[in-house]
Amino acid sequence: MKPSPRPLAAAPSWEDARVSPWSRFGDEEWLLDIRTPGRRADQNRVNWFRPLPNGAEISVRDHAHLLRAARHFLWSMYLNPPPGRKRSSLSSLQSKATILRTIVGWMAREGLRRFAEIDAGAVERLCVWLRQRSARAGSPGRMRTATITGYLLAIKDLYRQRAKLDDAPMSDPLPLETTYEAAGHSRATKGTIPFIPDAIAVAILSAALCWVEEYGETILSAEAIRQAAWLRGRATGARRNASYVARKALREAGLHGPSGGALDGAYAVRHATTHLAEACFIVIAGFVGMRVSEILSMRVGAIELRPIGESGVDQAYVVARLFKTVDDPEGREERWVAPALVVRAVALLERLSAGLRVASGRDELFLVRNTQRCAIVPVTYMHMSWRINDFARAVGVPDHEGKPWLFSTHQFRKTFARFVARRDRSQLLGLAEHFKHASVAMTARGYVGSDFDLNQLVDHEARAETAEALDRLLSARQLGGRMGERITARNARFRGRAGEQVRRDYIAFILEETDLRIHACDYGWCVFQQETARCGGEIEPDEAARAPAVCLKCANMVIERKHVPYWRDRRARNAALLPVANPMTAAVLNEAIGQCDAVLAQIGDDDGQA
Template sequence: MSSSWEDAPISPWSRFGDGEWLLDIRTAGRRADQNRFSWAAPMPECSRISGHDHSHLIRAAKHFLWSMHFDPPRGRKRSSATSLQQKAMLLRPIIGWMAGEGLSRFAEIDPAAVERFCTWLRRRPSRAGHDSIRPATVTNYLLAIKDLYRQRSKLADAPLIDPLPLETTYEAAGHTRASKGSIPFIPDRQAIAILNEALRWIEKHGETIVMAEAIRLEARERGLATGVFRQASYHVRRALRAARLSDPSGERLDGAYAARQAAVHLVEACYIVIAGFVGMRVSEILSMKVGAIEYRPIGETGVDQAYVVARLFKTVDDPDGRVERWTAPAPVARAVDLLERLSAPLRAASGREELFLVKNTQYGEIVPVTHMHIAWRINDFARHVGVPDHDGKPWQFSTHQFRKTFARFVARRDRTQLLGLADHFKHASVAMTARGYVGSDFDLHSLINHEARAETAAALDRLLAARQLGGKMGERIVARNARFRGRAGEQVRRDYVAFILEETDLRIHACDYGWCVFQQETSRCGGELEPDEAGRAPAVCLSCANMVIEAKHGSYWRDRRERNAALLPCANPMTAAVLNEAIGQCERVLAQIGDDHGQE
């Protein structure tokens, strides 16, 4: 007779005691096979435990996952179906290693066993193509073992001794800030190139491509109606040649393949524009259905604002996700309109409502696009439109990079918008926002903090190597940075930047006309933790000890000088005095940074 926990449902179709789990995970973009998990793993050839003991470990692992779902450790959320599947994927190799070690019970895991397990893990090749398994992956395994220990009072078999008594799971895995890594944002050159191309496809060529695809499908139907398959291709070619349409590169859309490929790339361009200009997660974008654009009035202005309507899955208990709305600029509304028209035939044939659909080439079934598929297609679009290389090789785009890049562009221009960004990103913890975090959860906090550190490191590196800088802080830096300049100072400069980032909370804040090496005690704008945008202005910053101006800012000061000079001939004496003072400020700055246009 099965115990009560084994009979508990893990989904409408499976129980915790089953040998195979069919999980209820409905996150958009997920493959169907990722919702199954089989416990029927064979015993390793080098096993030193019996088949009975092996079955006991599998049963104990299921019991542990049951406890994480129904009775998690204090302060932890119940494990979702997705988390259960991920934890099961970790427990299966742990059980295999235990069999090889001769450990027949989880209770036999102690600190020495964990140390041997870590050594074994680091010798395993990485499936991602790396020489060894990453510290982040080792951390995940150790977290599973630590959670077994935390749940010991609720389980029949669990570690009885703290497996990591003297260090955290991160320390034991070697998961430091240096080794952690992160999903990168897209470099500016590549981000601008791919977004510009995607916009061009949508705004200038979207109608043409949709028209070509409609002509192709209509002509194909006419050809198939004749009963001769070859007639379909003939009708398509004739109809497209008569239409005399061209793709974005100027090539004629005069055949079925050319029209279909253009339509495929247009779908990719639509995804890139939505991801790049809204910053939604891939699961949220792929969940979009017909009618995804909704217009709502902005107060009593008489103006309507467009919103993307999709489903949020992260942190949501409902497997179907929760309907949410994201502010959508005009190009995004245009992209969604094109997607609705392009997907109409597939939706009609399948009865589905999603905007991202594809015909499975193996079975001919129309199915939603997956995370993996759209990631591959983004890179295919980048190759097709000729996005420039980064450091001599093609940049490998991933879906989450667009979300990080969106946040980066917002954060680098105006840090006061970060709370709005947190709301736009649908992050969960409002209380954390109220306590002053940058964003509304650690995901956004780390994302923005990573960008701030990267921006500070790049700026520091340039400033320390500069021979001419403007602003009061700039003058001080130039007077003292001789040892950091040139090739001889490269390593010294890198070491110093690393020291500043690790050992201090110094951050350099950008604006159009310079950098603020922020220090509260000398701040003229009145900022406490960072520059106060309300009190910040060129004249204020020039009198501030925190200000640095480099050659890249020269265009701002030239433009400011010219605008003031243009007003001077018609100005009264009092206004002329103010204008001349502003012009003088500009000329002094341009002289400091060695701008060729500094003096007329």
Template sequence: MNATRTSRAARELSASVRPPDRIWFLDEGCNWTDTVWRMTPTSVFEESNPVYLRWDFSLSEGRRLTDERYATLLESSRQLVALIRTRSISTGAPQRTGTVAGYFMYLRTLIRWMDQEGFSRFADLDASALMRYQRTLSERRGANDRLIAPTTVQKYLYLFDYMYRFRRELGDTLQVCPFPGQSAGDVAKVYEPDRRRLPYTPEHVAIPLVQGAIEWLGHAPQILCARDIYAKSAAVSQRENLRPESVSRRATLELLKWQANVSDRATRPLRSTIDLALQIDMLYAACFVVISYLVGLRSSEILHLQVGCAEGKPGHAADGEAVAVIAGSIFKREAQYHGRRHEWIAPPIALRAIEILEALSAPHRQRSGRRDLWLRRQECGITEWQHDYPGRLVIPDSARICHLLMRFANWLQLPEHEGIPWRLTTHQGRKTFSRFVAVRDRSALYALAQQLGHRERTVTDTSYAGNDYKLNAEINSTILDQSVNAWEHMLSSPTLGGLAGAEIVAKRPQFSGATLKQDIKSYARMLVDAGLVLGVCDWGFCVYRQEHSACLGNAMGPNPARREPSTCARCRNFSVSAQHRPYWAWQLARNEELLNEPALPAPTLRIVRQRINEARAIIAAINGQKEDP
């Protein structure tokens, strides 16, 4: 009798509040009442890895939610998940299935707790029950047997926001305000230091990473040629019905023969087809690093790029020079399957990475008829590049790209961070790009937000560059650290060039003894604390004092619009040391080369000669000092 009444209540609830278009988000052949929901993909990634929601999860005493006694609760749960899929609290747009899968996990935890506590309906949860559930969450332990973080508790509590916000649209749902006068974060005791920020790559790791990636892109023609040689050799061997090991052996011999006749070889020799497969993978990794670290795309945005995405746009400058962009789609917080179209301004090396990806993916695109640049075989190995390979082609997920980046880091032998290898992730390039821009020009956040595709600059502030207070603190901290290091260098250098350099040499104290390094560091910190903050750039140091500023700076610092090497060279704030010799040597060589131009106008000729004299004078001053040990 009770079971019949429960079933009838579930049917009445279904008829009264169920939206008529409730199954649009279920994949073809999947019905509302099915035990397992297969969600319609909301991106290309989910085509090969669809999201499944299993409603027959276990409860206490061996029961399952799909049992007849839980029919009402099951129907209410389905209604709630359908609402979450259909509407976001923050934007009102449909949410992607990955987000829904997270809420489903939170819902499953709540239902299991309700079953243990004797609750059969969401509407029965009162303030006391919510307090007990919050306490249970805060006492949960994760896989490492540690208490779950407050930020994780906060995610579980987000479910109550949905239940209460849309209580008029759901039949069985929360009837009391879950956090009166507070937010889920307040209740979970989430404080600003607890918020987990995705890390950026430390500078001493990021620089060799990007440099190594750019260098490896230069070997793309040889690697692509070697791949074609392998594919042709494999095709011939297969037509002769050779065994797989014989195919590989013949291809290796062909590669060795080709490599012996190549004058501009790759930095690492090809000894086997395994080496070729590795170098192709490293080329993919280098393309990802260049686009991520130098343009700022998310992982999903990079992996969804298609052939022809590199475009030219008319420039806004007086010369009308075209601006190169990468055209793609943004999927974050976007309901559409194909996301929102966006264009990212890109440097030439990023466009070169796109060209290489187009060449790499050409065989896969021809075979599949698709336009995606990141089509790869699911399994690893050189057989991916055989002409008649019948295997399935997919776009790699973030986990596979993370693994690829770690292999690339080991391959480049990147420096360690605090004694351990730095772990690269797919989002670090975007974070590192954002921080590089924000720290160097605090006025560029609007342009940065546009480049990153943020609808509001507050997202850029909070998630990437920090809010205004935190951003300014980070910028100032970075500048102070640079100033201390620069002062230590100038206090220990035997001589310094530049007008300010001569002044520093004449007035600095003499350091000696066993504590020399510590004394220099302490004195450098004292100078910075006293307000003598340095401007650090490739061509020298700026001991900034407004009254002597040749760039006409103000009380805040040098004028970025007028600050350039020639202006600095004649400024009383300028100091230069041995570490800047490569820059000035490059300047000298570049300008001397310009003198060989036969059609150089007379005004330009005068400027070039002036630059040559400046560079020679600074190099002469630098050559009068000893190199740092």
């Protein structure tokens, strides 16, 4: 285990204070003690030795002073941040150091020798320069406004910390606007990570489930046959003979993978085991919603069974480590409720990684052999994202709007929250507890925490669904349900191209100024208002009390054309029972059929011809 850094306060000066067990703040290279899984090695170091950039208008001595002042500023943010701010973590120090090195390079070309020379005019010139930069090296896209905000925040923090520093802006560089306003950062420009579209999410999750549940054992059997046969052949002393024996054994076994291809050679088996590991990651991310750092932190024995009260039934949990908002560089051990398919995926991962764990002496479940150094190392975020996209190509995930969907690891977490938010908002408290393991029993054991990130994701998806539903309802000419009749009687000004901007402005007002949320179900929408809710819900529809017959009499109900299949199917099922029903049952069936006919007439159904 790596040693913990000694307290900064024990150091005689800021330059001698340790930023890690191996580096001081005054050093020209920092080796940081960041243990969050998934980070590349270069993300755990900062090189402050930077040559004077081309076209610089300051001296080498001034450039060295700026780099030293930047280190001094980061020391102050780590030890004594501005009032109301948390101490910067080591990962924050690394990201802020990258920003400061870029600012220092710009200052050198601008002829600014000290941070004290930065004023409002300099900040304006910096913004112009940043907007002209690429998002990243070799990328054609421009820098995002969120990234520009980070640069401006660093300068603003330099000003806030001026009393603790030898060199800092002495006048407010942003006196009349916030960093967000100066960067042009708004809802329209922030560019959040997207959720996976429904059709794409269903395709990749279904494929991953198929690999895990139906072909996991087959692939592991093929790998066991290959290894055993290869060792038998290798015992003869000829490497070529070992490969021949392995191929022969695999062909005799006659195993096939999910695509139907024969697992008859080392190449086919290795690719199958690689994709199986990717499928396991997708299943865990998609059905538990853990962050990528949490999934990559899983180790042998990651599944733990705990009794549910005195029921005699055990609940499975995934044991991993939480790093976000946690001060301990090792993270904090937490537990996530795990459905059976996730337990299966973790069991497969343990068997898949056994050989690499033995060879490396490590106990992580996600390991890979580095082809350049032949070392066995943990999988990084970047590598995992690339592998998910490779899996999607291999299993034939369909294109989205004419081109392949670009997956990232965090999209699965957002999509998980979105599915829960859309289907049953009565489960949101349970969802928050699930992400942080806050069952009553675990609360008593001190495992509770507030996952604000999750709550923001869920609220964002709930608002997005409300906005999408409002846009369709306000522009519709035919709607069913009592609320639907009221909407179509008054929404003429919102319809068509002429009403598009009016509609957008009205929806923005609704989302900003009210707490209105539209709740989905299979047969319609509930524009929830407590005082008229026939289901008796207090803050949202009561899932136990809502039903088609109840909702049709409710003033909150809206039905649109997308719900036609449900009502058509409900009518057909009731009509099929009618010929053999007794008089009392027939009366109930006829009432249900009449409800379906009325709804289908309201929303303009023409028996599937539209």
